[in-house]
Amino acid sequence: MSQGGGATLPLGKLKVDDAHRTTLFTRYTPDDWYRSTLVSFQESNTSRHNSERLRVDTSRLIQDKYQQIRKTQVDTTQNLGERVNDIAFWKSEITHELDEMIGETNALTDLKRRLERALTETEAPLQEVDGILCCQERMRRHLDMAIAQLASDRAAQHELERDLSDKQTAFRIDDKCQHLRNTSEGVSYFRGVEKVDATVSVPESWAKFTDDNVLRSQSERAASAKMRDDIENLLIVTANEMWNQFNKILQEIFQTEMTIESIRKAIKEKSAFLKVAQTRLDERTRRPNIELCRDIAQLRLVNEVYEVDDTIQVLQQRLRDSEDTMQSLVHTKATLENELAIKANTLYIDQEKCMSMRKSYPNTLRLSHRKAHMEDTSICGQQPEAPLHRARAQLPATMLLLLLGILFLHVAVLVLLFVSTIVSVSAGGQG
Incomplete structure (x- = not known):
């Protein structure tokens, strides 16, 4: 009970009211709270x-994808490196074949010029020599064939040069792509580029294209080398034919000289017959009076004079023809001598001058071999040989043979002419 005039409630009553209040206002039990908390x-x-x-x-x-993408990038870089190596291999093949083709084209061009000079030299002054006409016709045919072969060589060379240019561009691009990194400059987004397919070949057709170009060039080079061999053989045959014609001309000159001497001797002999016949006629004109008879002897003497005179005229005409032929033969001989001298000089220039110059400027491979040889000889304490100086100090055997042959034939002709002149003079003195 409370004090101070206020009403007080019993303790039991208060506890009952609190229990009722808790029962009325609590929604969850402690178990609910525990379960909810749990x-x-x-x-x-x-x-x-x-x-x-x-x-x-x-x-x-993230790590797996990073490793996967990194591995993919490494594989792509490796593939680009392999591609660069493939391009470098075919570049090397094309460069080697292109150098060989350029050398072959230059060699065939030089030989074509020689053939043109030989045809020009033998065409104008030697048209009357029948033995060289066949060689001239063959030279014209080979000249046309050489021009056509040069066109084929240049076409193959052009294909190699174009392929090499494309290979160099592709090599530069793929090498740049191979060395690109995530931190490289110039790396950017290019949306949709993976959807663009601008390729025109596969690895098989790509390699076959270059291989076909190299094979075509090798085939044209082989044909060009065979053409050069044929032209060289033709020039040798032409030179031999000119030499044979020169010998025939010398022999014909000797025979013509003998014929001229025989004609002169015959004219001299016929002149004696003519003088006798004319002397007889002149003496018979002094017969007196009726003795000037036109008898058979008179008629025979007149006919004899006409016959001998006609014979002398024919022989003199034949002598003039023989002398004209002799002049033509001498002119042809001089022309052939000049041609043989030119051929000998050409051989000397080609074999000694040009070949020596080519040997003095070797290619890279020959330089490397020569350097290695010089190093070996220097190690062994030996001095390297000088083939260039020895080659320049020697004359070509062909030129010497030609010059000696010309001198020998000149001497033989002079001796024969001298002997024939002595024989004719002695025979005339005895007559």
């Missing part, structure tokens, strides 16, 4: 575990 804890723990697992999986995914 569920919240479990959900929190599950969320934390899920988040942790997601975080770990995401980190692992």
Whole structure:
């Protein structure tokens, strides 16, 4: 009970009211609270575990994808490197074949010029020599064939040069792509570039294209080399034919000289017959009176004079023809001598001057071999030989043979002419 005039409630009554109030206003029991708290804890723990697992999986995914992309980039870089090596290999093949083709084209061009000079030299002054006409016709045919072969060589060379230019551009691009890194300058986005397919070949057709160009060039080079051999043989045959014609001309000159001497001797002999016949006629004109008879002897003497005179005229005409032929033969001989001298000089220039110059400027491979040889000889204490100076100090055997042959034939002709002149003079003195 309370004091101070206020009403007081009994203690039992107060406890009953609190219990009723709790019963009226509490929605969950302690068990509910515990279960709710436990569920919240479990959900929190599950969320934390899920988040942790997601975080770990995401980190692992990032690492895996990074490694995968990095491996893909490394493989792509390796593929680009292999592609660069393939391009470098075919570049080397094309460069080697192109150098060989350029050398072959230059060699055939030089030989074509020699053939043109030989045809020009033998065409104008030697048209009357029948033995060289066949060689001239063959030279014209080979000249046309050489021009056509040069066109084929240049076409193959052009294809090689174009292929080499494309290879150089592709090599530069792929080499740049191979060395691109994530930190390189110039790296940017190019949206949709992976959807553009501008390729026109596959590795098989790409390699076959270059291989076909190289094979075509090799085939044309082989044909060009055979053409050069044929032209060289033709020039040798022409030179031999000119030499044979020169010998025939010398022999014909000797025979013509003998014929001229025989004609002169015959004219001299016929002149004696003419003088006798004319002397007889002149003496018979002094017969007196009726003795000037036109008898058979008179008629025979007149006919004899006409016959001998006609014979002398024919022989003199034949002598003039023989002398004209002799002049033509001498002119042809001089022309052939000049041609043989030119051929000998050409051989000397080609074999000694040009070949020596080519040997003095070797290619890179020959330079490397020569350097290695010089190093070996220097190690052994020997001095390298000088083939260039020895070659320049020697005259070509062909030129010497030609000059000696010309001198020998000149001497033989002079001796024969001298002997024939002495014989004719002695025979005339005895007559």
